[in-house]
Amino acid sequence: MHDANPPSRRSLLAHGAGIFAVTGASAWLSPAWAQTALRPTPSQTEGPYYPIALPSDNDFDLLRNGSAVYNKAQVAWVEGVVTDTKGVPVSGAVVEIWQCDHEGHYHHPRDGNKADPSFQGFGSVAVGKDGRYRFRTMRPAPYTGRTPHIHVKVKLDRKELLTTQLYVAGEPGNDRDALWRRLDEQERAALTRTFSPSANGLRAEFPIVVQA
Ligand SMILES: [Fe+2]
Numbered sequence: 393m394h395d396a397n398p399p400s401r402r403s404l405l406a407h408g409a410g411i412f413a414v415t416g417a418s419a420w421l422s423p424a425w426a427q428t429a430l431r432p433t434p435s436q437t438e439g440p441y442y443p444i445a446l447p448s449d450n451d452f453d454l455l456r457n458g459s460a461v462y463n464k465a466q467v468a469w470v471e472g473v474v475t476d477t478k479g480v481p482v483s484g485a486v487v488e489i490w491q492c493d494h495e496g497h498y499h500h501p502r503d504g505n506k507a508d509p510s511f512q513g514f515g516s517v518a519v520g521k522d523g524r525y526r527f528r529t530m531r532p533a534p535y536t537g538r539t540p541h542i543h544v545k546v547k548l549d550r551k552e553l554l555t556t557q558l559y560v561a562g563e564p565g566n567d568r569d570a571l572w573r574r575l576d577e578q579e580r581a582a583l584t585r586t587f588s589p590s591a592n593g594l595r596a597e598f599p600i601v602v603q604a
Contacts, residue, residue, distance in 0.1 A: 429477045430601045434579040436557045436571060439543060441498035442490065443514050452517045454489070454529040460510035465494040465530035467593030470558065473523040474546060476604040481523025485553065487600065488545040489527055490514040496535030531587055531594055532560060539565030539572055546602055553602040559584040560596075 448458070455462045474485045490513060492498045497507040499514065507513050517525040532540035540563055546554040559572055561584050566572045575583060587594040 430475065430479055431578065431582070432477060432603050433554055433556060433582055433599075433601045434575065435555055436583070438545070438555045439557075440502050441492075441500040442543070442545070443499065444501070446516070447499065447512065447514055449512055450514055450516050451512075452515055452525075452527050454491075454512040454515045454527065457510050457512040462493075462508060462510040462512070462530070464508065464511075465533065468529055468531040468587055469526060469590070469593055469595045470529060470542065470598055471524070471526040471595070472598040472600055474519050474525060474600045474602060475523055477601055481519070481521060482546075482548060482553075482602060482604045483519065483521045483523065484548060485523070485602070485604070486516055486518045486547045487525040487527075488514065488516045488547070489529065489542050489558075491529065491532050491542045492535055494530065494533050496533055525600075528593070532558075534565055537570075539563055539569035541569075541571075544598075544600070546600060548602075548604060553604060554600065556583060558596070558598055561586045 449456070455467065470489065474482045474487060476482055490498070492503075493508040493511040493513065495508070497503050499505065499507040511530070515527050515529065517527065519525050529542070532542050534540050540560050542558040544554070544556050544558055545552065557571065559566055566584065572580070572584070585596045585598050587596045
């Protein structure tokens with residue numbers, strides 16, 4: 393878990409008091425040097441609408457379902473890097489997202505299979521050596537009782553590394569959402585991301601840290 397060995401007392405003495413002043417006592421007397429590990433992305437409940445069977449079209453682009461094009465919502469790109477707690481990309485990890493359509497419906501029998509057929513609703517991306525993933529989807533929409541969110545799951549082979557939810561920064565419904573309210577300050581920062589305007593739609597950077 394440690395990125396570097398703490399300097400030994402001997403090497404500190406060899407370097408004299410100067411280096412001690414530069415690095416500071418916290419560099420080795422306290423566990424601060426061991427806190428360089430990244431904080432894992434907080435997990436959240438899966439919810440009831442994870443697909444029972446993966447749809448035939450489950451690629452990175454949720455705005456095209458087969459040959460159908462979905463244009464009833466604001467385009468949003470969600471992207472980032474999947475790393476372990478040391479910042480090393482988790483090559484081979486699969487990122488999945490799923491969300492409701494603009495009217496708040498999921499492709500799921502529990503939701504009456506009422507989602508717009510042109511909205512893919514679910515996508516998956518296998519990351520390469522750089523750990524990067526990218527989805528083209530819609531800015532998440534609210535539904536009864538929930539602030540806008542995108543469900544996210546990360547797998548490595550058959551192992552589930554993370555299940556969580558991604559939120560939109562500045563969304564007024566966040567404060568009223570029971571799941572979002574449950575998050576502490578740091579967890580909110582990790583899961584509540586800015587969707588900024590860009591040339592081809594909104595863009596949200598969502599770094600994912602897993603314990604691989
Ligand atoms: Fe949901």
